[in-house]
Amino acid sequence: MERKFLTMVVFSLIISLFLAACSKDGSMDHGNMDQNSNKKQTDPNHDGMNHGDMTPSSQKDNTNVEFSFKENPESGKQIPLDIKVNNKDGKPIKDFEVEHEKLMHLIVVSKDLSYFDHIHPEYKGNGLFTVTPNFPSGGEYKIYADFTPKEGSKTVKSNVVTVAGNKAKTTPLTEDKELTKVVDGKEVTLKFDHLMTGMDLTMTFTINDAKTKQPIKNLQPYLGAVGHVVAISGDTETYLHVHPMDEKATGPNAKFMTSFPKSGLYKIWGQFQQNGKVFTVPFTINVPK
Ligand SMILES: [Cu+2]
Incomplete structure:
Protein backbone atom coordinates (compact mmCIF):
# COMPACT_ATOMS: atom_id res chain seq x y z
CA MET A 1 0.00 0.00 0.00
CA GLU A 2 2.68 2.43 1.09
CA ARG A 3 4.79 1.51 -1.85
CA LYS A 4 1.95 2.18 -4.27
CA PHE A 5 1.49 5.65 -2.73
CA LEU A 6 5.16 6.40 -3.08
CA THR A 7 5.11 5.35 -6.72
CA MET A 8 2.24 7.75 -7.31
CA VAL A 9 4.07 10.62 -5.61
CA VAL A 10 7.16 10.01 -7.71
CA PHE A 11 5.03 9.73 -10.81
CA SER A 12 3.27 13.06 -10.26
CA LEU A 13 6.58 14.71 -9.43
CA ILE A 14 7.94 13.60 -12.78
CA ILE A 15 4.82 14.90 -14.52
CA SER A 16 5.10 18.31 -12.89
CA LEU A 17 8.81 18.55 -13.65
CA PHE A 18 7.99 17.72 -17.24
CA LEU A 19 5.34 20.43 -17.40
CA ALA A 20 7.65 22.98 -15.79
CA ALA A 21 10.32 22.19 -18.36
CA CYS A 22 7.79 22.68 -21.14
CA SER A 23 6.63 26.05 -19.97
CA LYS A 24 10.19 27.20 -19.47
CA ASP A 25 10.91 26.21 -23.02
CA GLY A 26 7.81 28.08 -24.11
CA SER A 27 8.85 31.38 -22.65
CA MET A 28 12.02 31.65 -24.69
CA ASP A 29 12.30 35.30 -25.46
CA HIS A 30 14.37 35.42 -28.58
CA GLY A 31 11.83 33.90 -30.83
CA ASN A 32 8.13 33.59 -31.20
CA MET A 33 6.79 31.39 -33.86
CA ASP A 34 3.69 32.54 -35.46
CA GLN A 35 2.18 29.59 -37.20
CA ASN A 36 -1.56 29.88 -37.09
CA SER A 37 -2.29 33.29 -38.44
CA ASN A 38 -3.52 32.21 -41.83
CA LYS A 39 -5.98 29.80 -40.31
CA LYS A 40 -7.31 32.42 -37.96
CA GLN A 41 -7.01 35.58 -39.95
CA THR A 42 -10.55 36.65 -39.27
CA ASP A 43 -10.27 36.23 -35.52
CA PRO A 44 -9.06 39.53 -34.11
CA ASN A 45 -7.99 37.78 -30.91
CA HIS A 46 -5.92 35.28 -32.66
CA ASP A 47 -2.71 34.48 -31.01
CA GLY A 48 -0.82 32.93 -33.85
CA MET A 49 2.19 32.46 -31.63
CA ASN A 50 3.41 29.06 -30.84
CA HIS A 51 5.86 29.61 -28.03
CA GLY A 52 7.31 26.18 -27.95
CA ASP A 53 7.02 22.75 -29.34
CA MET A 54 5.35 20.80 -26.60
CA THR A 55 2.64 22.79 -24.90
CA PRO A 56 -0.25 24.64 -26.46
CA SER A 57 0.26 28.38 -26.06
CA SER A 58 -2.98 28.68 -24.10
CA GLN A 59 -1.30 27.06 -21.12
CA LYS A 60 1.06 29.92 -20.47
CA ASP A 61 -0.05 32.77 -22.63
CA ASN A 62 -2.87 34.44 -20.79
CA THR A 63 -3.29 37.38 -23.16
CA ASN A 64 -5.95 38.16 -25.67
CA VAL A 65 -5.22 41.06 -27.99
CA GLU A 66 -7.83 42.90 -29.98
CA PHE A 67 -6.72 45.12 -32.85
CA SER A 68 -9.36 47.57 -34.03
CA PHE A 69 -9.18 50.52 -36.38
CA LYS A 70 -11.48 53.47 -35.80
CA GLU A 71 -12.40 53.23 -39.49
CA ASN A 72 -11.41 50.85 -42.26
CA PRO A 73 -7.73 51.54 -42.92
CA GLU A 74 -6.95 53.27 -46.18
CA SER A 75 -3.59 54.28 -47.61
CA GLY A 76 -2.73 57.92 -47.12
CA LYS A 77 -5.32 58.33 -44.35
CA GLN A 78 -4.54 58.69 -40.68
CA ILE A 79 -6.73 56.07 -39.06
CA PRO A 80 -6.01 55.37 -35.38
CA LEU A 81 -5.58 51.79 -34.26
CA ASP A 82 -6.60 50.60 -30.80
CA ILE A 83 -4.78 47.63 -29.32
CA LYS A 84 -6.60 46.19 -26.34
CA VAL A 85 -4.76 43.73 -24.14
CA ASN A 86 -6.97 41.51 -22.03
CA ASN A 87 -6.43 38.28 -20.19
CA LYS A 88 -8.24 35.17 -21.33
CA ASP A 89 -11.13 36.01 -18.99
CA GLY A 90 -11.66 39.28 -20.85
CA LYS A 91 -10.28 41.48 -18.05
CA PRO A 92 -7.79 44.20 -19.03
CA ILE A 93 -4.11 43.57 -18.34
CA LYS A 94 -2.96 46.84 -16.83
CA ASP A 95 0.72 46.51 -16.02
CA PHE A 96 3.48 46.06 -18.53
CA GLU A 97 7.24 45.85 -18.31
CA VAL A 98 9.30 48.55 -19.98
CA GLU A 99 11.30 46.76 -22.67
CA HIS A 100 13.87 48.83 -24.53
CA GLU A 101 12.35 52.01 -23.13
CA LYS A 102 8.80 51.22 -24.29
CA LEU A 103 5.76 49.35 -23.04
CA MET A 104 4.87 48.14 -26.50
CA HIS A 105 6.65 47.91 -29.83
CA LEU A 106 4.62 47.62 -33.00
CA ILE A 107 6.14 46.34 -36.21
CA VAL A 108 4.21 47.03 -39.41
CA VAL A 109 5.16 45.20 -42.62
CA SER A 110 3.56 44.76 -46.00
CA LYS A 111 2.85 41.11 -46.83
CA ASP A 112 5.72 41.04 -49.32
CA LEU A 113 8.01 42.53 -46.62
CA SER A 114 9.03 45.42 -48.85
CA TYR A 115 7.62 47.92 -46.34
CA PHE A 116 8.75 48.02 -42.70
CA ASP A 117 7.92 50.35 -39.84
CA HIS A 118 8.70 50.19 -36.13
CA ILE A 119 6.45 52.40 -34.01
CA HIS A 120 5.45 52.76 -30.37
CA PRO A 121 1.79 52.79 -29.38
CA GLU A 122 0.86 55.15 -26.60
CA TYR A 123 -0.46 53.58 -23.42
CA LYS A 124 -3.85 54.98 -22.42
CA GLY A 125 -4.21 52.80 -19.34
CA ASN A 126 -6.55 49.94 -18.59
CA GLY A 127 -4.90 47.68 -21.17
CA LEU A 128 -5.49 50.05 -24.07
CA PHE A 129 -2.76 51.19 -26.46
CA THR A 130 -3.30 53.46 -29.41
CA VAL A 131 -1.24 54.40 -32.45
CA THR A 132 -1.75 55.64 -35.99
CA PRO A 133 0.18 53.45 -38.43
CA ASN A 134 1.24 54.68 -41.82
CA PHE A 135 0.23 52.53 -44.79
CA PRO A 136 1.91 53.89 -47.94
CA SER A 137 -0.32 51.91 -50.31
CA GLY A 138 -3.32 49.61 -50.36
CA GLY A 139 -3.06 45.84 -49.89
CA GLU A 140 -2.28 43.39 -47.14
CA TYR A 141 -0.11 44.22 -44.16
CA LYS A 142 0.83 42.35 -41.04
CA ILE A 143 1.23 44.04 -37.69
CA TYR A 144 3.07 42.54 -34.71
CA ALA A 145 2.55 43.90 -31.21
CA ASP A 146 5.49 43.07 -28.96
CA PHE A 147 5.02 43.53 -25.19
CA THR A 148 5.58 41.95 -21.79
CA PRO A 149 2.81 41.91 -19.17
CA LYS A 150 4.17 42.46 -15.62
CA GLU A 151 2.88 39.04 -14.69
CA GLY A 152 3.79 37.12 -17.77
CA SER A 153 6.46 36.65 -20.36
CA LYS A 154 7.39 38.37 -23.58
CA THR A 155 4.41 38.20 -25.92
CA VAL A 156 3.99 38.85 -29.62
CA LYS A 157 0.54 39.05 -31.18
CA SER A 158 -0.03 39.65 -34.83
CA ASN A 159 -2.86 40.53 -37.11
CA VAL A 160 -3.37 40.82 -40.85
CA VAL A 161 -4.69 44.18 -42.01
CA THR A 162 -6.29 44.84 -45.36
CA VAL A 163 -5.73 48.42 -46.42
CA ALA A 164 -7.89 50.09 -49.05
CA GLY A 165 -6.32 52.22 -51.76
CA ASN A 166 -4.06 51.77 -54.76
CA LYS A 167 -1.92 48.68 -54.43
CA ALA A 168 1.82 48.89 -54.83
CA LYS A 169 3.51 46.37 -57.09
CA THR A 170 4.40 43.29 -55.07
CA THR A 171 8.08 42.58 -54.87
CA PRO A 172 8.94 38.90 -54.48
CA LEU A 173 11.44 38.32 -51.70
CA THR A 174 14.83 37.30 -53.07
CA GLU A 175 17.96 36.39 -51.23
CA ASP A 176 20.63 39.10 -51.17
CA LYS A 177 23.67 37.86 -53.05
CA GLU A 178 25.87 40.19 -51.05
CA LEU A 179 25.28 41.22 -47.48
CU1 LIG B 1 10.19 49.45 -30.53
Whole structure:
Protein backbone atom coordinates (compact mmCIF):
# COMPACT_ATOMS: atom_id res chain seq x y z
CA MET A 1 0.00 0.00 0.00
CA GLU A 2 2.68 2.43 1.09
CA ARG A 3 4.79 1.51 -1.85
CA LYS A 4 1.95 2.18 -4.27
CA PHE A 5 1.49 5.65 -2.73
CA LEU A 6 5.16 6.40 -3.08
CA THR A 7 5.11 5.35 -6.72
CA MET A 8 2.24 7.75 -7.31
CA VAL A 9 4.07 10.62 -5.61
CA VAL A 10 7.16 10.01 -7.71
CA PHE A 11 5.03 9.73 -10.81
CA SER A 12 3.27 13.06 -10.26
CA LEU A 13 6.58 14.71 -9.43
CA ILE A 14 7.94 13.60 -12.78
CA ILE A 15 4.82 14.90 -14.52
CA SER A 16 5.10 18.31 -12.89
CA LEU A 17 8.81 18.55 -13.65
CA PHE A 18 7.99 17.72 -17.24
CA LEU A 19 5.34 20.43 -17.40
CA ALA A 20 7.65 22.98 -15.79
CA ALA A 21 10.32 22.19 -18.36
CA CYS A 22 7.79 22.68 -21.14
CA SER A 23 6.63 26.05 -19.97
CA LYS A 24 10.19 27.20 -19.47
CA ASP A 25 10.91 26.21 -23.02
CA GLY A 26 7.81 28.08 -24.11
CA SER A 27 8.85 31.38 -22.65
CA MET A 28 12.02 31.65 -24.69
CA ASP A 29 12.30 35.30 -25.46
CA HIS A 30 14.37 35.42 -28.58
CA GLY A 31 11.83 33.90 -30.83
CA ASN A 32 8.13 33.59 -31.20
CA MET A 33 6.79 31.39 -33.86
CA ASP A 34 3.69 32.54 -35.46
CA GLN A 35 2.18 29.59 -37.20
CA ASN A 36 -1.56 29.88 -37.09
CA SER A 37 -2.29 33.29 -38.44
CA ASN A 38 -3.52 32.21 -41.83
CA LYS A 39 -5.98 29.80 -40.31
CA LYS A 40 -7.31 32.42 -37.96
CA GLN A 41 -7.01 35.58 -39.95
CA THR A 42 -10.55 36.65 -39.27
CA ASP A 43 -10.27 36.23 -35.52
CA PRO A 44 -9.06 39.53 -34.11
CA ASN A 45 -7.99 37.78 -30.91
CA HIS A 46 -5.92 35.28 -32.66
CA ASP A 47 -2.71 34.48 -31.01
CA GLY A 48 -0.82 32.93 -33.85
CA MET A 49 2.19 32.46 -31.63
CA ASN A 50 3.41 29.06 -30.84
CA HIS A 51 5.86 29.61 -28.03
CA GLY A 52 7.31 26.18 -27.95
CA ASP A 53 7.02 22.75 -29.34
CA MET A 54 5.35 20.80 -26.60
CA THR A 55 2.64 22.79 -24.90
CA PRO A 56 -0.25 24.64 -26.46
CA SER A 57 0.26 28.38 -26.06
CA SER A 58 -2.98 28.68 -24.10
CA GLN A 59 -1.30 27.06 -21.12
CA LYS A 60 1.06 29.92 -20.47
CA ASP A 61 -0.05 32.77 -22.63
CA ASN A 62 -2.87 34.44 -20.79
CA THR A 63 -3.29 37.38 -23.16
CA ASN A 64 -5.95 38.16 -25.67
CA VAL A 65 -5.22 41.06 -27.99
CA GLU A 66 -7.83 42.90 -29.98
CA PHE A 67 -6.72 45.12 -32.85
CA SER A 68 -9.36 47.57 -34.03
CA PHE A 69 -9.18 50.52 -36.38
CA LYS A 70 -11.48 53.47 -35.80
CA GLU A 71 -12.40 53.23 -39.49
CA ASN A 72 -11.41 50.85 -42.26
CA PRO A 73 -7.73 51.54 -42.92
CA GLU A 74 -6.95 53.27 -46.18
CA SER A 75 -3.59 54.28 -47.61
CA GLY A 76 -2.73 57.92 -47.12
CA LYS A 77 -5.32 58.33 -44.35
CA GLN A 78 -4.54 58.69 -40.68
CA ILE A 79 -6.73 56.07 -39.06
CA PRO A 80 -6.01 55.37 -35.38
CA LEU A 81 -5.58 51.79 -34.26
CA ASP A 82 -6.60 50.60 -30.80
CA ILE A 83 -4.78 47.63 -29.32
CA LYS A 84 -6.60 46.19 -26.34
CA VAL A 85 -4.76 43.73 -24.14
CA ASN A 86 -6.97 41.51 -22.03
CA ASN A 87 -6.43 38.28 -20.19
CA LYS A 88 -8.24 35.17 -21.33
CA ASP A 89 -11.13 36.01 -18.99
CA GLY A 90 -11.66 39.28 -20.85
CA LYS A 91 -10.28 41.48 -18.05
CA PRO A 92 -7.79 44.20 -19.03
CA ILE A 93 -4.11 43.57 -18.34
CA LYS A 94 -2.96 46.84 -16.83
CA ASP A 95 0.72 46.51 -16.02
CA PHE A 96 3.48 46.06 -18.53
CA GLU A 97 7.24 45.85 -18.31
CA VAL A 98 9.30 48.55 -19.98
CA GLU A 99 11.30 46.76 -22.67
CA HIS A 100 13.87 48.83 -24.53
CA GLU A 101 12.35 52.01 -23.13
CA LYS A 102 8.80 51.22 -24.29
CA LEU A 103 5.76 49.35 -23.04
CA MET A 104 4.87 48.14 -26.50
CA HIS A 105 6.65 47.91 -29.83
CA LEU A 106 4.62 47.62 -33.00
CA ILE A 107 6.14 46.34 -36.21
CA VAL A 108 4.21 47.03 -39.41
CA VAL A 109 5.16 45.20 -42.62
CA SER A 110 3.56 44.76 -46.00
CA LYS A 111 2.85 41.11 -46.83
CA ASP A 112 5.72 41.04 -49.32
CA LEU A 113 8.01 42.53 -46.62
CA SER A 114 9.03 45.42 -48.85
CA TYR A 115 7.62 47.92 -46.34
CA PHE A 116 8.75 48.02 -42.70
CA ASP A 117 7.92 50.35 -39.84
CA HIS A 118 8.70 50.19 -36.13
CA ILE A 119 6.45 52.40 -34.01
CA HIS A 120 5.45 52.76 -30.37
CA PRO A 121 1.79 52.79 -29.38
CA GLU A 122 0.86 55.15 -26.60
CA TYR A 123 -0.46 53.58 -23.42
CA LYS A 124 -3.85 54.98 -22.42
CA GLY A 125 -4.21 52.80 -19.34
CA ASN A 126 -6.55 49.94 -18.59
CA GLY A 127 -4.90 47.68 -21.17
CA LEU A 128 -5.49 50.05 -24.07
CA PHE A 129 -2.76 51.19 -26.46
CA THR A 130 -3.30 53.46 -29.41
CA VAL A 131 -1.24 54.40 -32.45
CA THR A 132 -1.75 55.64 -35.99
CA PRO A 133 0.18 53.45 -38.43
CA ASN A 134 1.24 54.68 -41.82
CA PHE A 135 0.23 52.53 -44.79
CA PRO A 136 1.91 53.89 -47.94
CA SER A 137 -0.32 51.91 -50.31
CA GLY A 138 -3.32 49.61 -50.36
CA GLY A 139 -3.06 45.84 -49.89
CA GLU A 140 -2.28 43.39 -47.14
CA TYR A 141 -0.11 44.22 -44.16
CA LYS A 142 0.83 42.35 -41.04
CA ILE A 143 1.23 44.04 -37.69
CA TYR A 144 3.07 42.54 -34.71
CA ALA A 145 2.55 43.90 -31.21
CA ASP A 146 5.49 43.07 -28.96
CA PHE A 147 5.02 43.53 -25.19
CA THR A 148 5.58 41.95 -21.79
CA PRO A 149 2.81 41.91 -19.17
CA LYS A 150 4.17 42.46 -15.62
CA GLU A 151 2.88 39.04 -14.69
CA GLY A 152 3.79 37.12 -17.77
CA SER A 153 6.46 36.65 -20.36
CA LYS A 154 7.39 38.37 -23.58
CA THR A 155 4.41 38.20 -25.92
CA VAL A 156 3.99 38.85 -29.62
CA LYS A 157 0.54 39.05 -31.18
CA SER A 158 -0.03 39.65 -34.83
CA ASN A 159 -2.86 40.53 -37.11
CA VAL A 160 -3.37 40.82 -40.85
CA VAL A 161 -4.69 44.18 -42.01
CA THR A 162 -6.29 44.84 -45.36
CA VAL A 163 -5.73 48.42 -46.42
CA ALA A 164 -7.89 50.09 -49.05
CA GLY A 165 -6.32 52.22 -51.76
CA ASN A 166 -4.06 51.77 -54.76
CA LYS A 167 -1.92 48.68 -54.43
CA ALA A 168 1.82 48.89 -54.83
CA LYS A 169 3.51 46.37 -57.09
CA THR A 170 4.40 43.29 -55.07
CA THR A 171 8.08 42.58 -54.87
CA PRO A 172 8.94 38.90 -54.48
CA LEU A 173 11.44 38.32 -51.70
CA THR A 174 14.83 37.30 -53.07
CA GLU A 175 17.96 36.39 -51.23
CA ASP A 176 20.63 39.10 -51.17
CA LYS A 177 23.67 37.86 -53.05
CA GLU A 178 25.87 40.19 -51.05
CA LEU A 179 25.28 41.22 -47.48
CA THR A 180 26.57 44.77 -47.82
CA LYS A 181 24.22 47.70 -48.23
CA VAL A 182 24.59 51.44 -48.31
CA VAL A 183 21.94 53.36 -46.37
CA ASP A 184 22.08 57.08 -45.51
CA GLY A 185 25.81 57.28 -46.24
CA LYS A 186 26.59 54.23 -44.14
CA GLU A 187 27.98 51.02 -45.56
CA VAL A 188 26.59 48.16 -43.51
CA THR A 189 27.78 44.57 -43.76
CA LEU A 190 26.03 41.63 -42.13
CA LYS A 191 27.92 38.49 -41.15
CA PHE A 192 26.92 35.26 -39.42
CA ASP A 193 29.22 33.02 -37.42
CA HIS A 194 27.28 30.16 -38.98
CA LEU A 195 23.86 30.04 -40.57
CA MET A 196 21.60 27.08 -39.97
CA THR A 197 18.15 26.27 -38.68
CA GLY A 198 17.37 25.80 -34.99
CA MET A 199 20.76 26.78 -33.63
CA ASP A 200 21.92 29.82 -31.69
CA LEU A 201 23.96 32.01 -33.96
CA THR A 202 25.64 35.38 -33.90
CA MET A 203 24.92 38.03 -36.46
CA THR A 204 27.27 40.98 -36.67
CA PHE A 205 26.52 44.25 -38.39
CA THR A 206 29.62 46.26 -39.28
CA ILE A 207 29.01 49.91 -40.01
CA ASN A 208 31.46 52.03 -41.98
CA ASP A 209 31.24 55.44 -43.56
CA ALA A 210 30.24 54.75 -47.17
CA LYS A 211 32.51 57.49 -48.57
CA THR A 212 35.64 57.24 -46.46
CA LYS A 213 35.25 53.51 -45.59
CA GLN A 214 36.26 54.47 -42.05
CA PRO A 215 34.62 52.52 -39.23
CA ILE A 216 31.78 54.35 -37.52
CA LYS A 217 32.44 54.39 -33.80
CA ASN A 218 29.89 56.87 -32.54
CA LEU A 219 26.65 54.94 -32.82
CA GLN A 220 24.19 56.20 -30.25
CA PRO A 221 21.89 54.05 -28.19
CA TYR A 222 18.58 53.58 -29.94
CA LEU A 223 15.88 52.63 -27.43
CA GLY A 224 18.58 51.92 -24.88
CA ALA A 225 20.74 49.63 -26.99
CA VAL A 226 23.28 49.80 -29.80
CA GLY A 227 20.62 48.67 -32.23
CA HIS A 228 17.43 46.79 -32.80
CA VAL A 229 16.96 43.87 -35.09
CA VAL A 230 13.75 42.25 -36.23
CA ALA A 231 13.61 39.23 -38.53
CA ILE A 232 10.46 37.98 -40.26
CA SER A 233 10.17 34.85 -42.37
CA GLY A 234 9.14 35.16 -46.02
CA ASP A 235 5.67 33.78 -45.23
CA THR A 236 5.36 36.33 -42.34
CA GLU A 237 4.64 33.48 -39.92
CA THR A 238 7.81 33.73 -37.87
CA TYR A 239 8.71 36.93 -36.07
CA LEU A 240 11.99 37.28 -34.22
CA HIS A 241 12.97 40.23 -32.07
CA VAL A 242 16.69 39.94 -31.74
CA HIS A 243 18.64 41.29 -28.82
CA PRO A 244 22.12 42.79 -28.91
CA MET A 245 24.83 40.86 -27.09
CA ASP A 246 26.50 44.07 -25.92
CA GLU A 247 23.89 46.79 -25.60
CA LYS A 248 26.51 49.45 -24.86
CA ALA A 249 28.54 48.95 -28.04
CA THR A 250 28.99 52.08 -30.17
CA GLY A 251 30.22 50.55 -33.42
CA PRO A 252 31.57 49.75 -35.87
CA ASN A 253 30.35 46.29 -34.84
CA ALA A 254 26.94 45.47 -33.38
CA LYS A 255 26.48 41.84 -32.41
CA PHE A 256 23.17 40.05 -31.98
CA MET A 257 22.23 36.53 -31.07
CA THR A 258 19.25 34.62 -32.36
CA SER A 259 18.11 31.32 -33.76
CA PHE A 260 15.94 30.73 -36.81
CA PRO A 261 13.30 28.11 -36.02
CA LYS A 262 12.82 27.02 -39.61
CA SER A 263 14.71 27.17 -42.88
CA GLY A 264 13.95 29.49 -45.78
CA LEU A 265 13.94 33.17 -46.57
CA TYR A 266 13.92 35.81 -43.85
CA LYS A 267 14.02 39.54 -44.09
CA ILE A 268 16.09 41.21 -41.41
CA TRP A 269 15.94 44.88 -40.47
CA GLY A 270 18.75 46.35 -38.42
CA GLN A 271 18.07 49.75 -36.87
CA PHE A 272 20.83 51.99 -35.58
CA GLN A 273 21.29 55.61 -34.63
CA GLN A 274 24.02 58.12 -35.36
CA ASN A 275 23.95 61.89 -34.88
CA GLY A 276 20.38 61.69 -33.61
CA LYS A 277 19.11 59.98 -36.76
CA VAL A 278 17.84 56.41 -36.94
CA PHE A 279 18.67 54.42 -40.04
CA THR A 280 17.20 51.05 -41.03
CA VAL A 281 19.15 48.47 -43.00
CA PRO A 282 17.25 45.58 -44.61
CA PHE A 283 18.77 42.27 -45.65
CA THR A 284 17.18 39.14 -47.11
CA ILE A 285 18.86 35.88 -46.20
CA ASN A 286 18.20 32.23 -46.86
CA VAL A 287 18.58 30.03 -43.80
CA PRO A 288 19.61 26.51 -44.81
CA LYS A 289 18.25 23.44 -43.00
CU1 LIG B 1 10.19 49.45 -30.53
